[in-house]
Amino acid sequence: MERRNHSSGALLVLAAGVLWGTVGPAQVLAGPSASPVAVGGARILSGGLVLAVLVLAADRRAFRALTRPAWAPIAAASAATGTFQASFFSAVDRTGAAVATAVVFGLAPVSTGLCERLVLRAGLSRRWWAGTACAVGGVALLMVPGQAVHADPAGIALSLVGGTCFGVYTVSAKVLTGRGAGTSGMAMAAAVSVTLLAGGAALLPWTLPELPALAAPRSAALVAWLGIAATAAAYMFFVTGLGRVSAATAGTLSLAEPLVATGLAVAVLGERMPPPVAAGSLLLMGGLFLVSVPERARRGRGAARYDGAHATGAVKVETTTGERK
Numbered sequence: 001m002e003r004r005n006h007s008s009g010a011l012l013v014l015a016a017g018v019l020w021g022t023v024g025p026a027q028v029l030a031g032p033s034a035s036p037v038a039v040g041g042a043r044i045l046s047g048g049l050v051l052a053v054l055v056l057a058a059d060r061r062a063f064r065a066l067t068r069p070a071w072a073p074i075a076a077a078s079a080a081t082g083t084f085q086a087s088f089f090s091a092v093d094r095t096g097a098a099v100a101t102a103v104v105f106g107l108a109p110v111s112t113g114l115c116e117r118l119v120l121r122a123g124l125s126r127r128w129w130a131g132t133a134c135a136v137g138g139v140a141l142l143m144v145p146g147q148a149v150h151a152d153p154a155g156i157a158l159s160l161v162g163g164t165c166f167g168v169y170t171v172s173a174k175v176l177t178g179r180g181a182g183t184s185g186m187a188m189a190a191a192v193s194v195t196l197l198a199g200g201a202a203l204l205p206w207t208l209p210e211l212p213a214l215a216a217p218r219s220a221a222l223v224a225w226l227g228i229a230a231t232a233a234a235y236m237f238f239v240t241g242l243g244r245v246s247a248a249t250a251g252t253l254s255l256a257e258p259l260v261a262t263g264l265a266v267a268v269l270g271e272r273m274p275p276p277v278a279a280g281s282l283l284l285m286g287g288l289f290l291v292s293v294p295e296r297a298r299r300g301r302g303a304a305r306y307d308g309a310h311a312t313g314a315v316k317v318e319t320t321t322g323e324r325k
Contacts, residue, residue, distance in 0.1 A: 009245040012240050017253060017255070022225070023261075032214070036089035037090060037207075039223065041204065044197075044200040044203075047232040048197035050228055050231075052190075055186055066190060074195055075198075077169050078198035081199030082200065084165035088159070091159040100155060103160060103163060104159045104162040107164065110251075112250070113128065113132070116171050122248070128252065130290055131252055131290030132248075133287070138285070139284060140280070141276045177242055255287070
């Protein structure tokens with residue numbers, strides 16, 4: 001059961017990474033006239049609306065299932081979601097997609113592992129360290145530019161903020177799986193919709209002035225894809241998978257995003273794959289394999305050691321009475 005749940009959770013997180021990997025190529029193909037921050041705001045607002053409508057149609061009581069202990073991690077996830085959109089898209093605008101993506105997703109698994117260690121006091125296995133090292137090295141090779149790039153200091157700083165936000169969101173969502181929102185799929189969908197809508201609301205000052213540009217056919221098609229597939233579906237895959245793997249493992253598996261983005265750039269956009277990119281793809285896939293394949297169950301007391309493959313996804317969290325579960 002433990003191995004099966006770990007494997008299914010890893011596949012769900014990988015599916016989210018695949019959908020997220022379409023964001024960059026889709027933006028290039030659409031060539032929207034709206035600003036990057038406005039596109040990011042429209043993306044999470046539309047995704048949140050899609051999820052909210054689905055939840056209301058399926059079970060209107062799902063939002064009431066979000067008890068008081070769930071609101072703190074929901075608030076943290078909402079803040080991280082909005083800040084990530086603004087910082088990442090602004091970083092891409094200032095320093096380019098290659099450098100921004102390399103910094104954000106190179107930092108993301110490390111920040112997620114450290115946040116999980118600090119918040120949930122979870123141990124990090126040797127397999128996670130090895131897989132993450134391979135994956136981060138692969139990302140670095142994937143982003144080796146074919147020509148000189150401008151590494152803008154402000155863009156680098158914004159990328160670091162984005163990578164940190166990814167870790168905060170992942171651990172906040174992990175906590176939600178053990179605080180009321182994890183008891184049913186609809187309750188978790190309700191929680192995700194709230195985080196997306198709240199994060200999008202914070203970006204409204206940049207999104208509202210760009211509504212005419214966002215309504216243009218190519219921009220509208222881009223936002224529709226980003227909202228439905230790369231946000232609503234991807235975030236649900238991600239948080240559902242989080243119930244079956246550790247936050248640190250999910251952070252590393254999310255590195256499937258730059259791998260998919262690179263593959264689409266070669267296959268769809270006609271970009272060439274130089275040797276460093278090919279080597280980085282192989283190294284990244286090896287790291288993802290190390291993290292996604294569960295270790296054999298240990299017997300005796302050794303089996304109790306946390307290695308990120310709990311079958312139920314339960315985490316040690318504070319209840320309203322202060323007790324630990």
